[in-house]
Amino acid sequence: MGAGTLFAGRYVLVDELGQGAFGLVYRAWDIREQRYVAAKMLQQSQAHNLLRFVREGARRIEHPHVLAPSGWAAADDKVLIAMDLAGGGTLASLVGDYGPLPPRYVLTLVDQLLAGLDAVHALRFVHRDIKPGNLLLEATGPKQPCLRIGDFGLAHQDGDVRMTQVHQVIGTPGYVAPEQYEGAEPDPRSDLFAVGVVALYLLQGTHPDAPALVRAYTDDGIPPAAPEHVPEPWWQVIAHLLHPDPLERLATAAQARTALAAIAPHLPEPDSDSTIEVFDQLAPLPDGFGPDGPLTTEPTPNITTAPQPTAETAQLRRPAPAVPAPAVSAAPSVAKPIYSPTATTAHLTTPAAPAWPAADAAPATRASHLPAGTGWLTGLGFLLIAVGIWAWLQP
Template sequence: MTSTGPSFAGTLLDRRYRVDGLLARGGMSAVYRGVDTRLDRPVAIKIMDSRFADDRTFVDRFENEARSAARLHHPNVVAVHDQGFDTSAGPESKRAFLVMELVDGGTLRDLLDQRGALDVPLALTVFESVLSALAAAHAAGLVHRDVKPENVLIGRGGDAGGVAKVGDFGLVRAVAGSSTTSADVILGTVAYLSPEQVTSGSAGAPGDVYSAGILLYEMLTGRVPYSGDTALSVAYRHVNDDVPAPSREVPGLPPALDELVLRATRRDPNARPADAGAFLAEFARVREELGIARVPIPVPSAPVEEQPDVERTMPVMPTVPAAHGAGGPRGTQALPRDPRYAAPASAYPDTEPEAPAARSGLWTALWVLVGLLLVGGIATGVWWFMGGRWVEVPKVVGMEQQRAEQVLRQAELTPVVTEERHNTTPSGTVIRTEPENGSRALRGEQITVVVSLGRPVVPDIAPGTPLNHAEQAIRDMQLTPKHDPAADEYSAEVPKGTVVRVQPRPGSQANLGDQVTLIVSKGPPPTPVPQVTGMSKQEAFQALREAGFEPFEAGEEFAEGVPAGQVTRTDPQAGATPGNGQRVGVYVSNAVEVPVVIGQPTDRAVRILSRAGLSADADSGTGRFSFVVGQDPSPGTFVARGTTVHLEVIP
């Protein structure tokens, strides 16, 4: 739906943002290309319709949602730079505006219009970007509420082609809170509405997951799963039918992709992934199993009238079915929440002719009854449209969980409890609600109740826990894991690379973000080199191998008192702990045992010593008839080769 409204081209908003050419115009806003004159950068400027500026509820929610969206810093989210209110034409024409990142390209709708069904690698590449953006938003407490191809922008600048970004976070929620819209407005596009949005108007993270599942179905098949002659028929198929597997439209699609779509589009929100982060984890696992690589995203060209604008999501008003137009994938038509509008036809048997007076009285009574029903219906409708569908979120912060849930249910709201650690709020006590107290909410809407788990405690990490699992357990407790390899220890019981213990000890209370030190096992302590001195070489080699070392011959040397052929020492030395499997050098003695030459003729004694590798020194010559009567070193002594033996001879 487009409208003709005043153009802001040429205006300088907030003395900073110059408005240039119109990019798109919708029923509730117009989007312009502009320039931030302070930073000299191109921007996109969305200027809301003037009727919202006087709505205090819209203004408050617009500011809150803009601030929340501005905190989202993610490569697949259209960045929100600023928000404000323009009064350049006077206070009576004040308009809210939003300054966003300018994405130069087209939308996913343009890409689908140009290509039809996308091939699987391209569909998964685009979908991963969309899920990553939604996961970041859900982690920050933001729900999009209107996930559809028109809100997925594809611009230039990606590493491998285009980059897909999701825009308009928070605007749907802001418009939904405005009293300028009907009290029974459903903001969302009929082809992508989750069942709970149709039936109760509640929209949470599971609703975004459902819409993302429909988006994936459309990218894989080229069409949305439901179409019909009226928007009502399309919406109630979401409520009453299960989304079919995309392989029915495109045979040959992997069953894992069918299961991914079906998981995301379960009619029961509790049967879907809890949020986009959980869905992204399932998606990544399926993609890895299928072995499908990322591909460049082509940047589509988009005509001006097809630029993304959240207000193409038109308000859905409660009307009778006869008022409905056709419901297609790109816009919604008038849609009642409850199909109980048409009374069933009744057949009355014609038994006897009635007297004219009786028939007249009967018709009078019927007309009176119809009049009463109409008056009652009008009164109910007036109450409904004037705000009966909205309630104020009560203050439950500081209450115990059970009491807080009771208070919210009494206010006709649906509490959804999440838990987190808190340094000061006692366990079991409400920290905050989302939306916060005092906000307007639809009757039956889900209100997130954040309950304290108390201060974090050091988790019970058993010895032998893998390091990455232990670190994740500590992060889950909102503490900071720290591993210093220099502090690791040997352990004969705990496998190498797993946790031996943590400091502080498990169960200790801590504050959010405190460090927990992980001591990791270096495996069994190394075996010391055994003492093999005095052994034969063969015995020494066997002993070293049995101790887990690799022995080798390091050479020969003299060692006093060690017989020839026996081990003198090892390198590393005995008792050292070099680590199992290391080589150990073995040194063998080359000592000579002094032979007995006493009583031998001197010349014979000299020859005996010479053959043993020793030299002789006779004190009185080597005459023909001389013989040895003493020797030094004495017989049997181990000496180095070449040692001189002093001989005492006579005559």
């Protein structure tokens, strides 16, 4: 699916962020919530655990260090699971950039990881896939980091029927607790074992050989010596997290946080050269998208030039004014047809001007209101009256 694809009427896919264990991860625009989200595209057969986690809506985890799924949509044979968008990369990318991290910085990250797991375990969920690639970071720059637990695709809730075969191991090799290889039920302690491996990874800068550490622990009955780059106070906590017997392991995330708080004063202060910065690693938004979502333009009306009215259509649209017929028909003249817009418009809107005579025309005779042929009788009457007056005045 390409940029701009609308999925299930709710999510607009923007660009591809990466490939997960079960499907592609996209940056998407959530039309309903009006924000950008990270969206994992799965086959419906692969979305079983995630959908169950999402459907715990009434008890959905709201925690600053958990990147829990916030919505979902399905179309055809695919399911899209949406969650908050964290732009600072993962712990794996951070170690790839800086190598081994300062012990106090690692303490901050692991304490946030344990705080998030405490909230997850409180809902009787076991994550079952705690590893650096599933632990995301907000883009905080040189400020204190903000870790968020993501990818709940393998999450298991206490009381669920296990859908896997006996002895089928769920999780990432190297981060799976030893009892899981023996078919034990998922338990919060198995997540805590993975936390110990993550702490070693951050301190050493490479993936540790956790099985070898467990074998040495089992063979000698005591924790092995602290690996290179691991301060002794840190190793005291990690050794309790990696104990092969889950009953001897730190039992809860809260207990592990208490242990971290106890060793914090004994860790070396970071030097000025050990500043770690978490920058935004998301690519710029592609064309057609802005900070407030897709850059859609309001549809422009399809304006077309209306055909000019003819004399016939003008008469249909507007009644012509009544014009009295002239008394005397004028001589016929050659007139231009009235099909042009100007002639038609003037005919409809402008009052007819009086027909003024041409400058070289003869002046018109004043119209008389007497019947025709009575002018000479009037003159004869005046003559007779004058003759009578004259005869009367004679002696």
